[in-house]
Structure formats: structure tokens, C-alpha cells
Amino acid sequence: MGFETRRIPVSAAAEVDFEDLGFNFVATAKMFAAIYADGQWTDAGLVDKGEFWIHPAATVLHYGQALFEGMKARLTPQGEIVLFRPRDNAQRMAGGCERLMMPPYPPERFVEAVKQTVLANKEYIPPTDKGSLYIRPFAFGSGPVMGVRPSEGYTFMVFVSPVGPYFKGGFNPIRLLASHKYHRAVAGGVGWVKAAGNYAGGLYPSTLAKKEGYAECLWLDQNNKHFEEVGAANFFVRRGDEVATPLLDDQSILAGITRASVLQLAKDAGLKAVERDVLVEEIDKVDEAWCTGTAAVITPIGVVNVGGKDVTVGDGKVGKYTRLFYDQLNAIQLKQAPDKYGWVMTIGKK
Ligand SMILES: *Cc1c(COP(=O)(O)O)cnc(C)c1O
DSSP, rough: OOOOOEEOOOOOOOOGGGGOOSSSOOOOEEEEEEEETTEEEEEEEEEEEOOOOOOOBBBBHHHHHHHEEEEEEEEETTTTTEEEEEHHHHHHHHHHHHHHTTOOHHHHHHHHHHHHHHHHGGGOOGGGGGGGEEEEEEEEOOOOOOSSOOOEEEEEEEOOOEOOOOOOSOOOOOEEEEEOOOOOOOOOTTTTTTHHHHHHHHHHHHHHHHTTTHHHHHHHHTSBBBBEEETTTEEEEEEEEEEOOOOOOOSSOOOOOHHHHHHHHHHTOOOOOOOOOOOOOGGGGGGGEEEEEETTTTEEEEEETTTTTTOOOTTTTOHHHHHHHHHHHHHHTTTTSSSOOOOOEEEEEE
């Protein structure tokens, strides 16, 4: 099956300045595409990365039938190309597709598509300490529909872009704003899905938070009782020997793969790792707090504004376990530490 794209000028890999990568879109050579029609997925496979055409009545444009994943490929110091828990991303996307009434792209083929896309663009993978190749799989309703109902046609794609190291200014604690007025998700909704619309709704409150000098929103549940998560990252606190992260039961929080990994590391470190409601009033009693996600791995939290008041978290500095888990996860991801749980998938050499 063909998939026509209008090529955008490609940044030749040789011209990409790996010393100065931010989190911007860099045009790489190839992307992966597949089309769902007549009840089945057909791969177009690797195509030139470029613009493509879309039907004006595609459900993605009107009813937001769309979701994405975020992953990264890294180069180990030995020159191997590695992915982190890619099957988990595949499963998560499939679960989200079902919730949005979209046919899931089969998980085994998802991992294969990601591999192919990374390998077809491997010259864009930055050196180990300069960043990573960010991978963006996504799917959307591309068939035309007038009424509010699921599309019959879908598109699945994967593109990649080199990104710089997340902590350019060093590993510094961030300030977060917990608003009582704006919420990201409600119980029983689609907060647990990387649904495109969740992020559209977050742009306004997040922009306000940034204007006030905070790095991001720290989302509260709809009753302003407990913490949910941070922008596009999960939230953790440690008090004594207990590491806690909010429960996923309400379907309002995204089940991060980094979150699951950090819970495991916390257990392995001999701490009590629990999933429970983390109440707003606990924040001034915790020893440290951090958030987790693919992009930053782990980000220390120094200040949380709740009820209009800035609260310093612990001593406001990078916590002991924040740093430990960051170092451990980074070492596992780069095959510099034993991979006890089979999290790392080696897919080739640069
Ligand atoms: C992607 C995302 C996360 C982190 O998930 P990872 O699998 O760890 O990258 C957390 N919260 C939200 C809202 C997200 O979109």
C-alpha cells in the first residue's frame, strides 16, 4: 500500500549539531505509516518523513480521536542502540485505542514499527551524553464522518527526532503550581490515556503557571483533595522509608512506564513503595518529591504552590532518593547496570 508524503527539507544527519540540541522538531529522513481500512491494518512501512493530506471530515479534526506515545532510543557507551520497555508502550497505546473506539495497531507490530523507524534514522541518534532520539508513535481517526461516532479509517505513524539532554542547566529542583481552579482529568474520564485532547486542555493552565514562574502545573483531583500528576509526568513523594505515588484507580492518571520502574527500584532499595492517595496537606511533611516521565526520567521538585502558598519540599534541594533513582534508571537504560527485569531491548548498533 502506498502512502504519499510531501517531503519536508531533511536536516542531513551530518549537519545536526548534537552539541546544541533542544526539544525541537528536527526533520529526520524516514517515518513509518500504516492505514486501517475495511477492518484491517495495512502497512505502508517506511516512507519519506513529510507532510501528508487529510480529509476535512476526519474524526481527529473534530472529535479528537487521537492518541500518542512517547519513547526514546539511546546509544549506549558501547555503541548499541537501545529501547526501554517498548512493549509496555505498545500495550498502553492499544488500551487507549480501545477507550477512544479506535482499532489498536497490533502491539507486536508496534514494536517492530518503532525498531524500523529508529534504525532507518540511526545516524540521527545523538552520542550518549548529548541526548537521545525521541520516538513519537501516534494514531488518529482519518476517515470522514459527520455525526459524533467513531471513524472507519485510521492512520498509525511513527516519527523520530533527536533531542538534547533534559537537564541542560543541571539537575535542579523545579517549582510547581497546584491549581484549585483548573483540572486535567476527572474520575472515569480519559486522563489515563495519552489522548490528544488531554494536552489541549492543559495548555491554558500550564501557560498561566509558567507566567507566574512555575515550571508546570501539579494537577489535583477534581475535589482538590489529593495530588494526581505533573504536566506529562507522574508524581512521587518520600517520607521516611515510604515512597508513595497516587493510585491509578480513578482512571484520571496516566500509568507511566517510568512510574512503574521507579516503584520497582524503590522496593529494591528496601523502601516501602505504595500506591495510595497523596493528600494535599501532606506536602509540608514529606522529605522529598519528584516526578517521572520518559523525557526527564526523574525531575526533582523543590517548591509546590498549594492554596496560593509556596511550600518548600523537604529542604528544597535534590533529595537522596531522587538522585539515586535517577542514576540507577539511567545506568540500566544505558546498559551500565544489570537489567534484572529485562527492561532494555537492544535493536542494533550505530
Ligand atoms: C507520558 C506521560 C507520563 C509519563 O509516562 P512515561 O511512560 O513514564 O513516559 C505521565 N503523565 C502524563 C500525563 C503523560 O502524558
